[in-house]
Ligand SMILES: CC(=O)N[C@H]1[C@@H](OP(=O)(O)OP(=O)(O)OC[C@H]2O[C@@H](n3ccc(=O)[nH]c3=O)[C@H](O)[C@@H]2O)O[C@H](CO)[C@@H](O)[C@@H]1O
């Protein structure tokens with residue numbers, strides 16, 4: 001990953017038609033890289049996409065002394081886990097500076113406690129879709145026996161007590177994906193048994209468990225979503241192929257509906273997308289599952305004039321409708337004939353992106369009530385976490401600033417669906433979750449011009465020692 005698009009001019013109104021290739025999951029690959037830190041031997045990860053979240057974790061593990069080699073074309077990443085305390089201490093400032101670009105750094109704490117005996121609680125980045133607390137993570141680490149060595153304005157440092165980290169019994173008030181991964185990545189090397197109740201069981205979690213099991217871990221997944229981990233003394237490296245990114249696959253499917261197009265997503269896997277495919281079909285979308293991927297088609301491609309239908313659904317933990325799918329699908333719902341309702345129950349503030357859609361002409365009302373579903377955790381808390389989308393409404397081009405990864409993709413497909421010209425800035429955020437974005441848009445026939453590019457933020461450890469905001473370079477015709 002070197003240069004990302006940062007500014008685009010988009011001429012909307014052209015249906016996206018063609019094929020894109022979706023590789024490994026953004027929500028598994030960086031975690032599998034963190035798991036490799038436990039290994040006594042190097043690991044090989046396959047189907048690795050060229051994403052900034054992968055680059056961020058590459059830089060972070062190298063700042064701790066590990067070594068990463070990545071063949072972008074082959075999608076093969078090898079990680080030599082030989083981290084050491086001296087290197088980590090020397091790079092402590094860059095590690096802290098650099099942590100705030102994704103959700104992953106907090107997951108490095110467990111492996112680093114086991115290998116280096118100490119770890120700092122990092123700043124975190126990620127989509128701005130709610131408070132995104134880490135209280136479950138901190139409670140779990142304390143349960144394993146981690147001790148706060150320092151807690152001041154520079155941050156919190158944990159250390160391992162003399163007796164080491166021990167298995168614990170942990171109950172999650174909410175099946176948090178990150179907290180489940182925290183317990184997995186810490187419990188596998190803790191002494192004794194760890195019992196995690198109310199765990200998340202997303203496909204990416206199951207894939208991470210497969211990675212850990214290949215390394216030598218002993219992990220049970222019970223029918224009541226309790227995970228039991230028997231700590232082991234040693235874990236070795238793994239050879240693993242990541243599951244495909246169901247969130248990117250669903251994003252392109254929504255783009256096909258929003259623009260009236262027809263997109264074959266090579267690599268899409270039906271079994272991880274059941275809840276999405278049901279709603280896609282209820283909207284009148286057509287899909288065809290093949291061994292190589294899934295073809296997503298707007299009904300008007302088959303029946304001229306056919307319109308999308310409104311739907312009512314809520315997001316939830318797996319196997320419910322994945323929250324990362326809702327934003328791109330909301331763009332398609334602006335083109336459905338009638339009123340749709342979306343109840344977002346995972347994040348309290350995931351409808352901020354609709355402001356730009358309303359600026360483009362969409363009819364969306366965001367409400368504080370739990371609309372269209374049973375009362376959720378956010379009932380009566382004043383969060384705008386339900387949306388009523390009435391359509392079809394013609395969208396017109398606008399000047400847009402990308403707010404975050406998934407909201408940004410939604411803005412771009414809205415601009416592609418709109419009539420007229422849109423100028424979109426902050427597009428570099430898209431690289432967190434969509435590799436080869438420019439090539440994909442081109443292959444789908446999108447009418448756009450790149451106005452500026454930006455280098456990735458991630459200086460290699462042997463390059464600039466401070467994370468600098470790279471210059472935005474205007475593209476000359
Ligand atoms: C890098 C990655 O894998 N990101 C995914 C991960 O994010 P992430 O792991 O951050 O998501 P969580 O499942 O932890 O967060 C969901 C909700 O859990 C609650 N919570 C979580 C942790 C905690 O310590 N305290 C707490 O209260 C919050 O209400 C939060 O809104 O899972 C989310 C839910 O599937 C996805 O949207 C993200 O794409």
Ligand SMILES: C=C(OP(=O)(O)O)C(=O)O
Pocket residue numbers: 102103125126127128247324405406433
């Ligand atoms: C919320 C998302 O990602 P992250 O947790 O990395 O912010 C997402 O992928 O939609």
